[in-house]
Amino acid sequence: MNVDSVYVGEPSVLGYRRELPVLSGITKALVTAPELKLTELNLDGDRQADLTVHGGPDKAVYVYPAEHYAAWREDGFEVSTADFGENISLSGLTEDDVRIGDVWAWGDALVQVSQPRSPCYKLGMKTGRKDITPAMIDSGRSGWYLRVLRPGTVPTSGAIELVERADGPTVAEVYVISFANYGQLPPEHVEPALDFADRVLATPALAVQWSAGIQSTVDRWRARRAG
Numbered sequence: 001m002n003v004d005s006v007y008v009g010e011p012s013v014l015g016y017r018r019e020l021p022v023l024s025g026i027t028k029a030l031v032t033a034p035e036l037k038l039t040e041l042n043l044d045g046d047r048q049a050d051l052t053v054h055g056g057p058d059k060a061v062y063v064y065p066a067e068h069y070a071a072w073r074e075d076g077f078e079v080s081t082a083d084f085g086e087n088i089s090l091s092g093l094t095e096d097d098v099r100i101g102d103v104w105a106w107g108d109a110l111v112q113v114s115q116p117r118s119p120c121y122k123l124g125m126k127t128g129r130k131d132i133t134p135a136m137i138d139s140g141r142s143g144w145y146l147r148v149l150r151p152g153t154v155p156t157s158g159a160i161e162l163v164e165r166a167d168g169p170t171v172a173e174v175y176v177i178s179f180a181n182y183g184q185l186p187p188e189h190v191e192p193a194l195d196f197a198d199r200v201l202a203t204p205a206l207a208v209q210w211s212a213g214i215q216s217t218v219d220r221w222r223a224r225r226a227g
Helices: 067-074 121-127 132-139 171-178 187-201 208-226
Strands: 002-008 012-017 020-024 035-038 061-065 088-091 103-106 109-116 144-150 152-155 161-164
Touching (some): 020 121, 103 152, 109 152, 121 132, 187 208
Antiparallel strands (some): 012 020, 103 109
8 A cells, every 4th residue: 555645734714604614624735745743633734623523533644545536536526636635645445445443554653544534514615516425425435534553754655554454344344334224224134234333333443433423323223123
């Protein structure tokens, strides 16, 4: 797997909603320096606007597979690198290949896959397409976040090394079970889906913010099935 490019950005006005400015860190610029510092919360020069839903230790770095850009364009979305607010454009891996808890060596830093990305309305504002949010959910082309286990100096291009392969679910599997509509599943598939969700929830490396939504859905459906 290879880091193709790295992007950072400070919060700026993305547009207006109900006549009020929308501040966001989704607009990012290419880093031209050969390396930069990575802390437990951010790459140097990167920051989030709304820390209630963005940023934090479990979402320090956002990775997006380079393979997806062409797929989006084939679907009619005129997007390119950095349009998703990604920090890393990465080639060689997709959500089907990466497991929650995988640990990578990036320069002298250590990072760990923590959760998929859940899109919000700001992605629609950035791309000029409101329908890109449901399209990301339907396609599963979410990318994923990294937490920083060891801060350090990281290169802005070149190889990134897998140092510990987790045995948890893939990013794709977590994404599917997170957005599963149990009400539309055949009755005989509901319990296996809930059992799989339980296994996902047992993954120690999965970010609590992400697992909380899955747990809420599982609890609601188990109570419903219990009558």
